[in-house]
Amino acid sequence: MTKKEKRRQYTFVIKELVSREIKRKYARSYLGIAWSVLNPLLSMIVITLIFSHMFHRAIENYPVYYLTGSVIWHMFTSGTNAAMTTLVDNKNMLIKVRLPMEIFVLARICTALVNLGYSLIPYIGILIVFRIQITWSVLLYPLIIFFALLFSTGVAFILSIAYVFFGDVKHLYSVLLTLWMYCSALFYPVEMLPEYVKRVVVENPLFNYINCARRVMMWGQLPTFPEILRMVLWGVGMFVVGYLVFEKNKNKVMQKM
Amino acid sequence: MRHRIKKILLPILMLTGIISLGFSVQAAGEAVGFGSESYRWELDVPAQIGVYAYSDQPVETAELYVHYNAEFLEYSSGGELVEPGTIHVTVGDGNSIEAGTLLELIPRKPGSTAVTIASTNVKNIMGEDVTVSEASVAVDVPDADGNVPVIAAPENEEMESAEESTKVEDSKEEKDSALDHEEKQKETEKQEGKKEHSVQSWKKWIVPGIAALSVLILMGMIFAMMKKYRHASAKKKKRTVRKKVKKQSEFAEDDLSKPEKLEELEAFDFIEEKEIEIAVKNVTMEFKRTKDEATSMKELFVRSAKHQNKVEKFKALDNVSFTIRKGEVVGIIGTNGSGKSTILKIISGALTPTSGTVEVDRDKIQLLTLGTGFDFELTGRENVYLNGAVIGYTKEFIDEKYDDIVKFAELEGFMEQKVRNYSSGMVSRLGFAIATMRDTPEILILDEVLSVGDMFFRKKSEARIKEMIKSGSTVLIVSHSTSVIRSNCTKAIWIEKGVLKDIGTPAEVCRAYEKMNS
Numbered sequence: 001m002t003k004k005e006k007r008r009q010y011t012f013v014i015k016e017l018v019s020r021e022i023k024r025k026y027a028r029s030y031l032g033i034a035w036s037v038l039n040p041l042l043s044m045i046v047i048t049l050i051f052s053h054m055f056h057r058a059i060e061n062y063p064v065y066y067l068t069g070s071v072i073w074h075m076f077t078s079g080t081n082a083a084m085t086t087l088v089d090n091k092n093m094l095i096k097v098r099l100p101m102e103i104f105v106l107a108r109i110c111t112a113l114v115n116l117g118y119s120l121i122p123y124i125g126i127l128i129v130f131r132i133q134i135t136w137s138v139l140l141y142p143l144i145i146f147f148a149l150l151f152s153t154g155v156a157f158i159l160s161i162a163y164v165f166f167g168d169v170k171h172l173y174s175v176l177l178t179l180w181m182y183c184s185a186l187f188y189p190v191e192m193l194p195e196y197v198k199r200v201v202v203e204n205p206l207f208n209y210i211n212c213a214r215r216v217m218m219w220g221q222l223p224t225f226p227e228i229l230r231m232v233l234w235g236v237g238m239f240v241v242g243y244l245v246f247e248k249n250k251n252k253v254m255q256k257m
Numbered sequence: 258m259r260h261r262i263k264k265i266l267l268p269i270l271m272l273t274g275i276i277s278l279g280f281s282v283q284a285a286g287e288a289v290g291f292g293s294e295s296y297r298w299e300l301d302v303p304a305q306i307g308v309y310a311y312s313d314q315p316v317e318t319a320e321l322y323v324h325y326n327a328e329f330l331e332y333s334s335g336g337e338l339v340e341p342g343t344i345h346v347t348v349g350d351g352n353s354i355e356a357g358t359l360l361e362l363i364p365r366k367p368g369s370t371a372v373t374i375a376s377t378n379v380k381n382i383m384g385e386d387v388t389v390s391e392a393s394v395a396v397d398v399p400d401a402d403g404n405v406p407v408i409a410a411p412e413n414e415e416m417e418s419a420e421e422s423t424k425v426e427d428s429k430e431e432k433d434s435a436l437d438h439e440e441k442q443k444e445t446e447k448q449e450g451k452k453e454h455s456v457q458s459w460k461k462w463i464v465p466g467i468a469a470l471s472v473l474i475l476m477g478m479i480f481a482m483m484k485k486y487r488h489a490s491a492k493k494k495k496r497t498v499r500k501k502v503k504k505q506s507e508f509a510e511d512d513l514s515k516p517e518k519l520e521e522l523e524a525f526d527f528i529e530e531k532e533i534e535i536a537v538k539n540v541t542m543e544f545k546r547t548k549d550e551a552t553s554m555k556e557l558f559v560r561s562a563k564h565q566n567k568v569e570k571f572k573a574l575d576n577v578s579f580t581i582r583k584g585e586v587v588g589i590i591g592t593n594g595s596g597k598s599t600i601l602k603i604i605s606g607a608l609t610p611t612s613g614t615v616e617v618d619r620d621k622i623q624l625l626t627l628g629t630g631f632d633f634e635l636t637g638r639e640n641v642y643l644n645g646a647v648i649g650y651t652k653e654f655i656d657e658k659y660d661d662i663v664k665f666a667e668l669e670g671f672m673e674q675k676v677r678n679y680s681s682g683m684v685s686r687l688g689f690a691i692a693t694m695r696d697t698p699e700i701l702i703l704d705e706v707l708s709v710g711d712m713f714f715r716k717k718s719e720a721r722i723k724e725m726i727k728s729g730s731t732v733l734i735v736s737h738s739t740s741v742i743r744s745n746c747t748k749a750i751w752i753e754k755g756v757l758k759d760i761g762t763p764a765e766v767c768r769a770y771e772k773m774n775s
Contacts, residue, residue: 016646027634096626251609
């Protein structure tokens with residue numbers, strides 16, 4: 001097989017794996033894929049009911065504020081969580097079939113991306129309902145998603161390797177995610193934080209992606225230069241690091257299995 | 258590599274630490290108070306007193322109940338009179354961290370009294386609802402001579418009694434005692450404040466404590482991983498050195514002894530002039546098994562701290578070499594756990610050997626596996642595409658062969674059903690049909706898949722396999738059945754406990770194998 005054919009084949013495999021994940025996720029539910037659309041809407045309603053009164057002075061269009069952050073946050077968590085266990089879940093395939101191991105990680109990340117695509121449907125609906133002014137800056141949104149995805153992939157690479165050796169990583173990661181969520185200003189205004197906590201939150205790469213998305217979608221602004229720099233550096237840096245870790249440990253993973 | 262990990266992990270660690278510490282700071286700044294530390298008002302002249310609620314977040318609302326002694330003071334304006342002696346004030350607008358208002362009172366009788374704010378609910382915009390303990394301030398109203406007669410503060414009974422005991426007739430002394438009283442009051446306030454403070458400081462430490470603990474766990478994990486890493490990299494270095502040495506000696510050896518060696522092997526070959534397709538050279542595969550392996554972080558941590566991570570080496574293959582020529586059908590035989598599957602995995606590239614090399618064009622190899630990646634929640638059709646993709650078929654190829662696959666598997670009419678509802682025979686038939694629908698690859702590897710399904714399907718599947726074997730490609734079969742090897746192969750390799758025992762014609766090798774086992 002030439003390189004081109006190989007790449008085509010791998011894309012096909014990833015496509016099949018992604019479609020399996022999605023079909024499988026809703027295999028036993030009545031509404032099926034509609035849940036991918038409903039879920040973000042419902043969680044938005046819940047959060048809005050609870051918090052919007054509290055922050056109505058500081059945040060305009062609270063539901064939009066929350067949803068903009070939560071779709072990105074959800075892509076990150078669902079992607080990394082699923083990718084973490086992917087090598088163990090597909091142990092059988094790994095041993096028997098000669099496929100590059102990255103494919104399994106990438107497939108789970110792509111699944112998260114597809115799910116993000118579904119949640120964009122209610123998101124756009126909400127944007128229209130709240131009459132958010134759409135400006136040209138919206139064109140930057142895919143780019144932000146791309147770098148967020150790159151960042152998630154890097155994290156996923158590391159987690160997937162770690163999970164093969166230590167099952168505990170899963171539980172540890174869920175705790176870390178909780179902490180991470182509260183540091184990502186998903187449902188509260190950053191301005192409210194004391195100065196030094198704010199500094200930490202601003203340095204949080206995920207908050208950076210979320211904030212950039214809010215700028216381009218909600219406020220019609222362009223991200224500032226340091227924000228763009230952070231966005232690119234975290235995305236590319238995490239991906240490279242994750243990939244290197246993954247490559248280094250591939251063989252050990254096979255032996256372990 | 259270790260350094261790289263360190264470099265990456267340290268900032269992450271620090272970040273989590275900082276973040277968790279940041280969150281530990283609770284809003285503990287709620288309080289109530291007055292505009293001044295003490296007041297001295299003139300008789301019958303309206304006087305103003307500021308009452309305030311403070312928070313570290315903007316105050317949404319605070320309801321204050323202000324008590325005063327109605328004997329001495331009379332309410333004028335600024336709040337809402339509940340009853341003589343109690344004023345109700347609601348303050349706060351959500352913008353300022355200090356919310357307050359001015360009350361106007363008129364002193365009606367000379368003396369020393371106090372105004373108190375009873376315990377209050379302060380609600381800030383973060384939604385925190387904090388009950389603040391009371392505060393009071395002394396108010397002196399001098400008589401016409403400028404002296405302040407001592408009179409009880411009505412709200413505080415304790416103080417009343419204390420005050421009573423210090424009641425003296427002399428006006429000068431009275432003044433002193435009034436000061437005394439004031440001091441005492443301040444003292445009690447201070448004490449209360451202290452108590453409150455200690456409770457808060459105790460609370461303050463919970464979150465950082467947890468944060469520090471989690472950071473510690475994280476660090477432990479990283480430490481353990483790094484330790485593991487160090488071992489591995491040190492070993493790797495040794496190994497590469499060894500490998501180099503070995504390679505050099507091998508080359509030297511090769512030049513001299515290759516002809517002899519090959520001749521030796523070729524004595525068994527039927528097709529001598531054909532080129533070598535697979536060359537396995539001195540392959541050793543070592544698995545490192547930690548003695549009853551640590552499966553949890555805790556165990557690993559404890560063990561690496563105690564240096565108890567005993568590594569047990571297990572040689573699945575020990576210096577195995579052989580060559581396979583184009584067009585040969587080679588059977589690999591051996592008892593369970595003797596390393597047959599390991600050598601297949603090494604040849605197919607799934608495993609990298611500890612030392613030694615395998616020369617083969619990996620793109621030519623196809624490992625025949627049944628139903629890899631079958632998902633029982635999907636339909637038959639979806640599984641054909643999924644399984645096909647995984648074992649290397651293109652979409653066009655599957656589209657083209659789909660009907661053949663269904664026909665061969667005898668599953669017409671079942672393809673839109675979930676595989677969950679299939680019988681096990683149906684599943685293996687489908688798997689077999691997908692796996693064997695390919696154009697025969699140049700190197701085919703079969704790992705005990707020769708017979709599936711019922712008697713009739715078995716015949717069909719055996720015919721299919723024979724067809725593939727005969728179509729001229731190189732075939733590797735792993736089996737512990739000598740009859741399979743006798744009837745299909747042109748050459749047999751016997752591996753026992755990781756050691757190459759014998760290479761030769763199927764008849765000879767199988768005889769030897771059976772002899773050993775009987």
